[in-house]
Amino acid sequence: MADSMVALVRLRLIWRHFIHSTMGDMSSKTQMPSPQEALPGRQESLKVSVDFFTSSCLPIADSVFPAWCRSTIRFLVSSDSSFVFTIVEFGVNAFVRSGTDVGHEAKHHVNGNRTVPPFPEGLQMAMFGMGCFWGAERKFWRQKGVYSTQVGYSGGYTQNPTYEEVCTGKTGHVEVVRVVYEPDKVCYAQLLKVFWENHNPTQGMRQGNDVGTTYRSAIYAYTQEQLNQALASKEEYQKVLTEDGFGTITTEISMAKEFFYAEDYHQQYLSKNPGGYCGLGGTGVSCPIGLKN
Numbered sequence: 001m002a003d004s005m006v007a008l009v010r011l012r013l014i015w016r017h018f019i020h021s022t023m024g025d026m027s028s029k030t031q032m033p034s035p036q037e038a039l040p041g042r043q044e045s046l047k048v049s050v051d052f053f054t055s056s057c058l059p060i061a062d063s064v065f066p067a068w069c070r071s072t073i074r075f076l077v078s079s080d081s082s083f084v085f086t087i088v089e090f091g092v093n094a095f096v097r098s099g100t101d102v103g104h105e106a107k108h109h110v111n112g113n114r115t116v117p118p119f120p121e122g123l124q125m126a127m128f129g130m131g132c133f134w135g136a137e138r139k140f141w142r143q144k145g146v147y148s149t150q151v152g153y154s155g156g157y158t159q160n161p162t163y164e165e166v167c168t169g170k171t172g173h174v175e176v177v178r179v180v181y182e183p184d185k186v187c188y189a190q191l192l193k194v195f196w197e198n199h200n201p202t203q204g205m206r207q208g209n210d211v212g213t214t215y216r217s218a219i220y221a222y223t224q225e226q227l228n229q230a231l232a233s234k235e236e237y238q239k240v241l242t243e244d245g246f247g248t249i250t251t252e253i254s255m256a257k258e259f260f261y262a263e264d265y266h267q268q269y270l271s272k273n274p275g276g277y278c279g280l281g282g283t284g285v286s287c288p289i290g291l292k293n
Contacts, residue, residue, distance in 0.1 A: 029169035029212035030205040038157035039170045045160050045260075109268035110141050113148040113180075123147055124183050126191050126226065127154060127256050129174035129218035130199035131207030134269040135278030137177045139198050141268070145186030150178045151269075152262045155218055155252065163263055166214050174218045174252075178259050188226055189289050192233045195219065196287040198280055201237075202247045208279045217249075220256035227255060237287050244285050 108115050119125075130136045133151040141149045153161050156172025166173050179191060199207055201217040221227035230253045238249050261267075270276050 031169075032213055033157070033170050033172050035157045037170065038172050039161070039165050039168070041159035041161050041165070041171070043159060108141070108148050109271045111148070115148050115150045115267065119147065119180050122182070122184075123180050124188070125222050126179045126181065126188060127176050127220040127222070127259065128179070128191075128195045129155065129176045129216060129220075129252075130195060130201075130280070131175070131215050131217075132210050132277070132279045133175040133177055133262065133266065134276060135280040136175075136199070137268065138270045138278070139194055139280070140177055140179045140191070141271075143181075143186055143191070143194060145182045145184075146179055147182055148180040149268070150180075150259075150261060151266050152176055152178060153214075153260045154220060154257050155254075156257075160260055163266065167212075169212045169214065171214075173214060173260070174216055175214050175262075176218065176220065176259070188229055189233070192219075192230060193287045193289045196233065196237050196289070197285075198282045200246075200281065200283050201249045201251045202241065202283075204250045208281055210279050217251040219251060219253045221254070222256050227253070233287070233289050236289065237285075240285055240288060241283065244283070246283055246285070 106114065106116055114120075128136065128140075137149045137151050140146055153166050153171070153173035154176045155174040156166075158165060158171035158173065161171045161173055165171050166175070181191065199217060203217070205211070205213050205216050207215040207217070219230045221230055234249055234251060234253060241247075241249065265272075270278060
């Protein structure tokens, strides 16, 4: 019974992802909004305040979950007991979110390192957008020398956006991964190689079946040196892609804008849900970064 519930949870989460990636007018989702057209967002950052219930049932849950599974459900609810909520995950990990009461975890689900500043001295940051951030984040946390990863939204106009707002295509934001790394163990060029080889950077405002401006390919640099390396790597990778019959790289490359954390349940999602959706697919063409002296 428990196994079937977990399978159902995963199926519904995948379905939820596809619903969000296709909802709304498709043509409008593939066009960047102007600053005037973008959703306003909010001034305050989104924070979390939760209580945990490991084997109890809230009254509102009685109408949602059958009795046989209630004891296995973990609820995260606002501490003021507000029941204006969205069920994001349920079964193994139930997340009940109230209004704008959203936040991020302080420790990485995979390695336990910090996911919020301040980070240890000497570390550097990089930011990449390469489609759905669930799979993209996993690609980077697996790299030696990466201290921490966080997923969020950047590159647009809306202040402190929610996932639902980003999915409308009216924020201008990209789903991004912020990578905090140790430069003496992994260099920026190596991270660029991971970026180029693990998605298709020629697809414009989409990545595979995920369509919209939020899934566009992007590199946001924190320093001029990173920007220079990113632009040079684009030129090098374009050469080998063209030789293999691929089109023009559409990756947006610019200096980093403000990073807004995505909601808690998105952070290290594929560690919390190993069977979760991952739409990443590279071109199969090796990036020449690091192959030439």
